[in-house]
Amino acid sequence: MKLSKYYMPTLREVPADAEIPSHQLMLRAGMIRSLSAGIYSYLPLGYRVIRKVEQIVREEMDRSGALEVLMPAMQVADIWKESGRWEEFGPLMVRFKDRNEREYCLGPTHEEVIADIVRDEVRSYKDLPFNLYQIQTKVRDEIRPRFGLMRAKEFIMKDAYTLDCDEDGLDKAYQNMYDAYVRVFERCGLDTRVVEADSGAMGGSGSHEFMVLADSGEDDLAFCSECDYAANVERAEAALEISSVSPAADNPADSSLAANVSAEASTVADGPAEVSAGNSDYSPAEATTSEAEIEKVHTPDATTIEDLVDMIEVSPGKMIKTMAYIADDQPVVALVRGDDQLNEVKFRNYLGAIELRPAHPDEFSEKFGSVAGFIGPVDLPENIRIVADRRIQELDKAVTGANEKDYHLVNVNPHRDIAKIEAFTELRTVQAGDPCPRCGGSLEIKSGIEVGHIFKLGTKYSSNMGATYLDENGKAQPIVMGSYGIGITRVAAAAVEQHHDDRGIVWPLPLAPFQIIILPLGNSDEVDWAAEELYKELQEAGLEVLLDDRDERAGVKFNDAELIGIPLRITIGSRSLENDEFEVQIRRTGKDFNIDRSSACSKIEKLLEEIE
RNA sequence: CGGGCUGUGGCGCAGUUUGGUAGCGCACCUGCUUUGGGAGCAGGGGGUCCUCGGUUCAAAUCCGAGCAGCCCGACCA
Incomplete structure (x- = not known):
């Protein structure tokens, strides 16, 4: 391709709206342009990269035995109402009506369509298993699109769906996809980590996420420095000893162990419900009681843990942080230690809630009989559910809000003073330095970009939508499903995050x-002829080559070549041409040297093989 | 949705405090020169100053409402 005939609008300056490297560089390199927030056009250079990613994904999916299809982007509301997700998905789904007032959405995902395709056709266990996948544009009305292609309202995704008779079949299909994903990301030149994940709104029994480590990542990941334990902090647990007080706390590591699965293992994680159930049968009779009586102390304007530390000289670890939430319109309260952070995913999973949000300030008085900044679990109204983190049960003489402006309570003993804590369960977010649940080593926290996510769905959709088959005994059984996503456009962005320098993008060769x-x-005409000749020769050798034949100065050409990140640069100028030589520079290493004009093509082919 | 910032030629910005009819750099067009790391000189084109309303002789500037974009939180490939 000749650049004089190409559309590659590069930018010298950094667009003010772009924050992270991939967004800035993809804009500057003329790869993408936004139509509005989170909605992008892929320009020629950018779309070539997208297609490279797609092709790698397609090849590995085909190799794994999956079959490519293309499903509708526009979906009828009916199937979503059947699965129950018309309500559940909420405002994330873009909905509209046709001229006959029939309801539709733009597909944010395709489980429902798959179930619909399959329920009318699959009759017998003999028809199973199989795996269908597609590469398609998904639409989600993200709360806050940002970071360019990283979180867009419209993005390209590969989604695959496995259909099996039973859990064993699903386990095999899941492992098969797992292996395919490992190959995909490796071929893309991405350094990815697999972590245990929460399955979230998708439902189902187990899931893993494929993460690209990057500072700009939106997910926090917990890694053990000793063993191969790795989990999204949404689900990660620490092996914290809970001292004395309650026998219910005896073996915190056990439940985590059961819920963990190594990256290589073919078994799958247990659902989070089981984790919390194991820890929740707390019995108040066993609790010790503190001698000291509760006291109310004046703490003017101390609405945060930090304020309190300054005011009454108690360490955060002795405080009970009380978080007011509304779960499906019901007021609920979560208790964590002052030095811990509430993990909303764990809280939501425990509650089984669909919608969970922090209470608004005015709701503190309306629904909690309290006041923002001074809420506490002692003497809350009867109807409010109180759930505590496991670490709360070992507290004594703790400090917490008095439900009265400018007052806190001290000498609080949770077992004695807080009426009906319905459970002590895992609610805290793991922190760096916490002990690993598997080996006791130290956990570190890193941020990552989620580029792939695989789920064992089970029978949630097939049951709701009547996708069944007849087993060997002639009995109807729901099809067991799995679902597997790769964010194609996000992979491209993640690759830039992982591979760039101060001059621009440094593409891995396959992308x-x-x-x-x-x-x-x-x-000079000689230079132009030599360039043209080499260009043709390389093209005939089947290589993808750009010829910068624009009437631009050397500096412009050098800078653009580096900005757009082409792995191999061949410079032809009268200087070296006098010796019948071309100059080569490898983008990644910056190494440059001359090659002979006569053997240039074969030498270049060899060089490309050496660049991983 | 809550909190913060910002809307001025294609891009990056100044001008807003203290109203007086819009400017700089880059990019673009023409000519000459230049030509190995984002050229020089000369000439030129392009702006509903986000929108609507208000105050005023006069509004980019002051007031009100709305819209859009970005950042921090909940959502996700």
């Missing part, structure tokens, strides 16, 4: 829009 760029410098 590079072109492998080679030829820069003829100066205005």
Whole structure:
């Protein structure tokens, strides 16, 4: 491709609206342009990269035995009402009506369509198993689109769905996809980590996420420094000893162990419900009682843990942080230690709630009989559910809000003073330095970009939508499903996050829009002829090559070549051409050297093989 | 949705405090020169100053409402 005939609007300056490297660089390199927030056009250079990613995904999916299909982007509301997700998905789904007032949405995902396709056709266990996948644009009305392609309202996703007779079949299909994903990301030149994940709104029994480690990542991940334990902090647990007080706390590590699965293992994690159930049968009779009586102390304007520490000289670890939430319109309260953070995912999973949000300030008085900044679990109204983190049960003489402006309570003993804590369960977010649940080593926290997510769905959708088959005994059984996503456009962005320097993008060879760029410098005809000749020769060798034949100065060409990140640069100028030589530079290493004109093509092919 | 910031030629910004009819750099067009790391000189084109309403002789500037974009939180591939 000749650049004089290409559309590659590069930007010298950094667009003010772009924050992270991939967003800035993809805009500057002329790969993408936004139509509105979170909605992008993929320009020629950008779309070539997208297609590279798609092709790698397609090849590995085909290799795994999956079958490519293309499902409708526009879906009828009926199937979503059947699965129960028309309500559940909420405002994330873009909905509209046709001229006959029939309701539709733009597909944010395709479980319902798959179930619909399959329920009318699959009759017998003999028809199973199989795996269907598609590469398609998904639409989600994200609360806050940001970071360019990283979180867009419209994005390209590969989604696959496995259909099996039973859990064993699902386990095999899941492992098969797991392995395919490992190959996909490796081929894309991405350094990814697999972590145990919460299955969230998808439902189902187990899931893993494929993460690209990057500072700009939106997920926090817990890694053990000793063993291979890795989990999204949404689900990660620490092996914290809970001292004395309650026998219910005896073996905190056990439940976590059961719920964990190593990256290589073919078994799957247990549902989070089981985790909390194991820890929740707390018995108040066993609790010790503190001698000291509760006291109310004046704490003017101390609405945060930090304020309190300054005012009454108690460490955060001795405080009970009380978090007021509304779960499906019901007021609920979560208790965590002052030095811990509430993990909303764990809280939501425990409650089994669909919608969970922090209470608004005015709701503190309306629904909690309290006041923002001074809420506490002692003497809350009867109707409010109180759930405490396990670490609360070992507290004594703790400090908490008095439900009265400018007052806190001290000497609180949770077992004695807090009426009906319905459970002590795992609610805290793990922190760096916490002990690993598997080996006791130290956990570290890193941020990552989620590029792939695989779920064992089970029978949630098939049951709700009547997708059944007849087993060997002629009995109807729900099909067992799995669902597997790769964010194609996000992979491209993540690759830039992981591979760039201060001059621009440094594409891994398999994703590079072109492998080679030829820069003829100066205005000599000999140079132009030599460039043209090499260009043709490389093209005939089947290589993807850009020829920068624009009437631009050397600096412009060098800078653009580096910005767009082409792995191999061939410079042709009268200087080296006098010796019948071309100059080569490898983008990643910056290494440069001359090659002979006569053997240039074969030498370049060899170089490309050496660049991983 | 809550909190913060910002809307001025294609891009990056100044001008807003103290109203007086819009400017800088880059990019673009023409000519000459230049030509190995984002050229120089000369000339030129392009702006409903986010929108609507109000105050005023006069509004980019002051007031009100709305819209859009970005950042921090909940959502997710």
